[in-house]
Amino acid sequence: MTPGTPESVAVVIVTFNRADLLVGMLDALAQQTHPPDAVFVIDNASSDHTAQVLGRNDLPLRITTMPENLGGAGGFHLGVQQAYEAGFDRIWLVDDDVVPAPDCLATLMAQDEACLMSVREDTHGHLVEKAATRFDLRNPLAIKPKTGMVETEFGTRAAMPERVEIQNVAFEGFMVRRDVIDTIGFPDPSYFIFYDDVDFAVRARRAGYRIWAVRDAVLVRQLDFDQQHDLAGWKGFYMFRNLFVVHFRYGENLLVRLKPYLIALAVVLLSPVRGGRAEARNVIRAIGSARGMRRVPEPPPHRR
Structure with missing residues (x-):
């Protein structure tokens, strides 16, 4: 980027069979006071009317329709790679079930930082930003590494400072500058769903970048957070496995890196009174799979 030239920004959206929600996301993008320079959409082999929803000409859409579902992680890996290789200065990652306020993108672009996060609320205006204010990979007694969240620490948007x-x-609603990708690489597609964003943030912070949640960058989430209730289903496997991968890769001491085995043992022992055999099978499979994912992704070759 030439000094003094405004930064370009590309949006990356990953979608799968949520055409009715995607409409709201695209409508909101079209109403941004700072229009995006490109909108990369990764359609993960949707079988609903997503193709019809994407047939609009009021946005600079660049659509990739996949023959199979790559998951959110694979979709964001591909979309970020496309935006990066197209040369955009900043990349804004958004899901298909969020609606940004009209000035959300402008608010983020006004911040001179490498890593930024929009702040989410629900459709009733309640703060639901679950980004961690503390993510502890040092204490082996912390069952979950997320020990503090924006939502629980502040309660309301009004109680937040301008940046957290x-x-x-x-x-x-996460925005990243291309120099971060130069340094740490792309989102890791092997996660499929869950924790690919956590992994990226851990890598960025370990490379010396700070991440800021911007209070006035408002993003409205259309759906409730309910995936934590599915530990015995197919999503449960990915939740267990990917949590374990983060510990194996980034645990700051041996006890933390061993914690997944203790969690798995506890889940198996407690399975008769809680998740049943399906949850026990998930956690056993998850340990085996996570052991094969301990390698941290490499940054891409520089293409300046």
Whole structure:
């Protein structure tokens, strides 16, 4: 980028069979006071009317329709790679079930920082930003590494300062400059769903970048957070496995890196009175799979 030239920004959206929600996301993008320079959409083999929803000409859409579902992680890996290789200065990652306020993108672009997070609320205006203010990979007694969240620390948007430093992100309104990708690489597609955003944030912070949640960058989440209730289903496997991967890769001491085995043992022992055999099978499979994912992704070759 030439000094003094405004930064370009590309949006990356990953979608799968949520055409009715995607409409709201695209409508909101079309109403941004700072229009995006490009909108990369990764359609993960949707079988609903997503193709019809994407047939609009009021946005600079660049659509990739996949023959199979790559998951959110694979979709964001591909979309970020496309935006990066197209040369955009900043990349804004958003899900198909969020609606940004008209000035959300402008508010983020006004911040001279490498890593930024929009702040989410629900459709009733309640703060639901679950990005971690503390993400502890040092204490082996912390069952979950997220020990503090924007939502629980502040309660309301009005109680927040203008910026809050956070330690992990969600790919629902996260903005990153291309120099971060130069340094740490792309989102890791092997996660499929869950924790790919956490992994990216941990890598960014370990490379010396700070991440800021911007109070006035408002993003409205259309759906409730309910995936934590599915530990015995197919999503449960990915939740267990990817949590374990983060510990194996980034645990700051041996006890933390061993914690997944203790969690798995506890889940198996407690399975008769809580998740049943399906949850026990998930956690056993998750340990085996996570052991094969301990390698941290490499940054891409520089293409300046």
